[in-house]
Amino acid sequence: MEKETIISAINLTKNFGHFTANDNLTFEVKKGEIFGFLGANGAGKTTAIRILCGLSSPTSGEVEVAGFDIYHETEKIKKNIGYMSQKFSLYEDLTISENIKLYAGIYGISRKQRKVKEAELLQKLELEKVKNKLIGDLPLGWKQKLAFSVAIFHDPKIVFLDEPTGGVDPVTRRKFWDLIYEAAHNGITVFVTTHYMDEAEYCDRVSIMNAGKIEALDTPAKLKEKYKATNMDEVFLKIAR
Amino acid sequence: MIEINNITKSYKETKALSGINLHVDEGELFGLIGPDGAGKSTLIRILMTLLLPDSGEAKLDGLDVLKNYKQIRKMVGYMPGRFSLYQDLSVEENLNFFATVFGTTVEENYDLIRDIYYQIEPFKTRRAGKLSGGMKQKLALSCALIHKPKILVLDEPTTGVDAVSRKEFWEMLKNLQQKGITILVSTPYMDEADLCDRVALIQNGQILDVDSPKRITDKFPRKIIQVGAQNMYKLINDLRAYKKAEAVYAFGQYAHFTGFNDEVETIELEGYLQNLGHEKIIAEEIPAGIEDVFMSLMEQ
Numbered sequence: 368m369e370k371e372t373i374i375s376a377i378n379l380t381k382n383f384g385h386f387t388a389n390d391n392l393t394f395e396v397k398k399g400e401i402f403g404f405l406g407a408n409g410a411g412k413t414t415a416i417r418i419l420c421g422l423s424s425p426t427s428g429e430v431e432v433a434g435f436d437i438y439h440e441t442e443k444i445k446k447n448i449g450y451m452s453q454k455f456s457l458y459e460d461l462t463i464s465e466n467i468k469l470y471a472g473i474y475g476i477s478r479k480q481r482k483v484k485e486a487e488l489l490q491k492l493e494l495e496k497v498k499n500k501l502i503g504d505l506p507l508g509w510k511q512k513l514a515f516s517v518a519i520f521h522d523p524k525i526v527f528l529d530e531p532t533g534g535v536d537p538v539t540r541r542k543f544w545d546l547i548y549e550a551a552h553n554g555i556t557v558f559v560t561t562h563y564m565d566e567a568e569y570c571d572r573v574s575i576m577n578a579g580k581i582e583a584l585d586t587p588a589k590l591k592e593k594y595k596a597t598n599m600d601e602v603f604l605k606i607a608r
Numbered sequence: 609m610i611e612i613n614n615i616t617k618s619y620k621e622t623k624a625l626s627g628i629n630l631h632v633d634e635g636e637l638f639g640l641i642g643p644d645g646a647g648k649s650t651l652i653r654i655l656m657t658l659l660l661p662d663s664g665e666a667k668l669d670g671l672d673v674l675k676n677y678k679q680i681r682k683m684v685g686y687m688p689g690r691f692s693l694y695q696d697l698s699v700e701e702n703l704n705f706f707a708t709v710f711g712t713t714v715e716e717n718y719d720l721i722r723d724i725y726y727q728i729e730p731f732k733t734r735r736a737g738k739l740s741g742g743m744k745q746k747l748a749l750s751c752a753l754i755h756k757p758k759i760l761v762l763d764e765p766t767t768g769v770d771a772v773s774r775k776e777f778w779e780m781l782k783n784l785q786q787k788g789i790t791i792l793v794s795t796p797y798m799d800e801a802d803l804c805d806r807v808a809l810i811q812n813g814q815i816l817d818v819d820s821p822k823r824i825t826d827k828f829p830r831k832i833i834q835v836g837a838q839n840m841y842k843l844i845n846d847l848r849a850y851k852k853a854e855a856v857y858a859f860g861q862y863a864h865f866t867g868f869n870d871e872v873e874t875i876e877l878e879g880y881l882q883n884l885g886h887e888k889i890i891a892e893e894i895p896a897g898i899e900d901v902f903m904s905l906m907e908q
Contacts (some may be wrong), residue, residue, distance in 0.1 A: 407770040408741040507644050533768055534796045536643035536811065537899045538906060541857045548841045563797075564771055568860035569840065587861065598860060600771060607772045 370397040373525055373556045374419060379428035381414050388414040389425070390579040398524075401547060401557045403567050406576030407607045412560055415576075416527055419558070421445050433524040446474065449518035452529035456514030459503035463494055466502060467517060474521035488516050508539030515546050519555055526550065528559040532566065544569055564600035573599070575606045582606045609634040609759060609790045610655065615664035617650050617813075624650040625813045628664070632792055632806075637785045639804035640794040641898070647813040648794040649689060652763045655792070656686050669758055682710065685757030685789075687748050689764040695737030699728055699747055702736050703754060710755035720787065721750045724780055742773040749780065760784060762793045766800065778803050798899040809902050816905040821898055828896040830904060831870035836862045836890040837881060846884050850877070857903065862890075864900060 374396035381389040388411045396402045406412045417423040419432055421441030430437035433447040457466045467488070471481040489495045492512055502510060511531060519526050528547070532540045544566065551557050551571075559570065567573050567587060574584040583590055583606055587599055596602045610632035617625040625647045632638040640648045653659035655666055657677035666673045671680050693702050703725070707714050718725075728746050731739065736747060745765060752760065762781075766774045778800065785791055793804070801807045801821045809816040809824070817824055837843040844863050847856040855866040865877065874891040881889045 407772050408768075410770075530768065534644035536646075536796075536906060537798055537903050538857070539643070544858055545844070548844070552841055562768065562770055562774075565860035569858060603771050604775065607770065 370399065372396070373398045373400075373433060374402075374558070375429075375431045376419075377429040379415070379418065379430050380426050381411075381418060381423070382426045387579050389418070392428070392581055394574060394581060394584055396525075396556060396558065398556055399551055399554045400572065401551045401559065401570045403570030403573035404558060404560045404576070405567055405573055405603060406560075410576040410607070411579040412576055413529070416529060416558075416560070420448060420450060420527060446521075447524045449521065449523040449526040450529075451514050451518040451526070451531055453511075453531060453533040457502045457510060457517065460501060462499050462501055463489075463505075463513060464498045466513075467520065470517050470520055476521055484520065488520070492516060508535055508542070511535060511539070511543055512546060515543065515550075519550055523555065525556040525558060528557065530560055530562065532561060532563065540566075564598065564603055567599040567603070575603060577607050609636070609669055610638075610792060611667040612651075612655070613665050615651065615654060615661045615666055617647075617654065617659070617661050623813050625654075625661075628813075628815060630808055630815065630818060632790060634790055635785065635788055636805045637781060637791045637793070637803075639801055639807040640792065640810055641796075641798060641801050641807050641902070642794075642810035643796050645812075646810045648810060649763055650813075651810075652761055652792070652794060656684065656761060657681060682755070683758045685752035685755065685760045687752040687760075687762040687765055689767065692748055693736040693744065693751065696735060698733050698735055699739070700732040702747060702751055706751040707754045712755050714754060717754055717756045720756055720784075721753050723783060724753075725750045741769060742776075745769065745773070745777065746780075749777075753784070757789065759790045759792065762791070764794050764796065766795055766797060774800070798897075798902055801898040807898075809898075809905060811902075811906045816902070824901055825896050825898060828901045828904070830866055830896065830900075831872075832894055832896050832900055833865040833867070833872065833874055833877060834859070834862045834890070834892055834894045835865050835877060835881070836888070837886040838888045839886070842884075843881070843886060846881065846886070847877075850880060855903070855907070859897075859899070864894075865891075866904075 372395050376392050376394050379389055379392040392415060404412055418425050418437060421444040424438060432444045435443045467485050489498055532543055547557055572586050573590060574581050590602045594602045594605050596605065612628055612630040615625055615628040628651060642648055654661050654673060655668065657673050657680050668680050668684065673680060697705060703714055724746050728743050736744065766777055781791055804821060806820050808818045835847060844856060844858060847853055847863055847865055852867045852872050854868050857864050874893060877891045878889055
């Protein structure tokens with residue numbers, strides 16, 4: 368059975384004055400897929416992510432996210448997606464518990480439901496004992512795991528991860544990917560950007576952008592075959608250089 | 609060229625550095641490899657005389673970081689992690705500014721930066737704040753080099769930078785090394801360790817190991833089995849469930865498996881996975897990489 372399409376972009380174009388940041392992007396992402404969105408700095412990834420999250424309108428093109436139209440239904444899109452980046456995720460001067468409460472409130476989760484889910488989450492991440500600690504006092508690895516869990520706390524259809532693993536140690540980075548796999552396994556679509564090329568291998572499919580265009584889009588195995596490369600690092604260098 | 613003896617530094621209760629000993633030889637390209645919060649920037653700031661250690665001593669080219677800080681500042685080039693340029697000045701103005709501060713001119717040392725600077729020269733009237741990430745990085749490096757330093761220190765120059773620009777940046781560093789500059793560079797990317805002559809692996813304010821990347825991986829005693837199969841998520845879960853599994857981690861398209869006492873054989877893993885219905889199974893023993901070693905050391 369063909370899997371449900373959760374993101375569909377047809378000729379998505381975004382101009383800033385005379386500069387074309389996104390040039391006719393056409394792609395689909397399926398439900399439960401881990402979709403790697405790669406590209407060099409300045410290739411246009413952030414612009415595209417902002418559009419897909421309903422924060423910016425394209426200049427032209429047809430785009431649907433979680434079944435909603437990107438021009439007219441941005442509020443519905445925002446309710447159905449989660450977002451996490453390395454730079455912004457949680458409030459440093461609130462406790463773990465307060466952060467969860469805040470996000471649950473924003474997404475309109477009932478008090479009762481929040482309590483159940485919070486307990487589950489704290490138990491899974493083994494954070495029960497430190498739930499009243501300020502986020503600012505936690506090690507980076509914990510923060511990131513928590514930020515991810517909070518980003519999917521409202522069971523979004525899609526979660527956007529913008530360089531979620533920058534700077535963390537190699538063990539934590541891998542534990543983070545365990546969470547990503549688990550979320551995808553549970554049907555959440557994962558749309559992720561990264562500069563770690565080994566992480567590109569963990570994606571079901573990968574798109575590589577260069578100068579505003581999608582230059583390649585396929586499974587890591589097929590990309591390696593096509594570009595006669597032994598790993599994704601080589602594929603990336605061949606396309607983006 | 610750089611001597612670090614028993615340097616300790618705490619921020620309130622947090623111990624940022626506990627007894628660091630290191631030396632960097634003249635002309636070496638030396639890497640400080642570790643994640644965020646390991647203590648890399650603290651150590652670098654102490655060497656750059658911007659931060660005082662609680663105890664211990666450090667010397668750069670024989671000059672003490674406490675007593676001779678003025679001389680040190682004249683002979684080192686420092687590229688901090690956060691962008692160090694004046695956003696409102698143009699490319700050219702930034703470079704002239706740094707040259708003037710160090711009592712020199714752009715012309716005098718142009719040779720040293722030519723290969724780097726020519727790439728941004730077409731934009732020399734553009735404000736630094738309007739440059740792309742890669743161009744800012746090249747300008748910051750040019751500014752750090754304009755007074756012809758003996759030692760170049762770079763704090764995470766490639767963090768958040770894409771794979772292509774990272775590669776180009778390391779090529780620039782190699783070229784500078786050829787010109788006789790001693791280079792100390794920090795990075796959270798483990799794969800960059802292989803580009804250094806020697807590295808220190810650093811975690812929680814402590815040095816886990818110092819050596820050439822090759823020796824670090826060669827002397828690693830554990831047996832690593834690289835395992836591949838069609839379904840990665842299931843593969844990792846199944847490998848972890850194996851009774852003799854000590855550590856299982858994803859490594860790109862494969863998983864790396866370490867068994868208790870290194871007693872697990874590849875053939876035995878293959879059989880185990882076949883019984884669980886895995887397809888396209890590959891299991892082979894491989895030499896360790898820097899990341900394998902780092903992960904093993906940090907878990908001890």
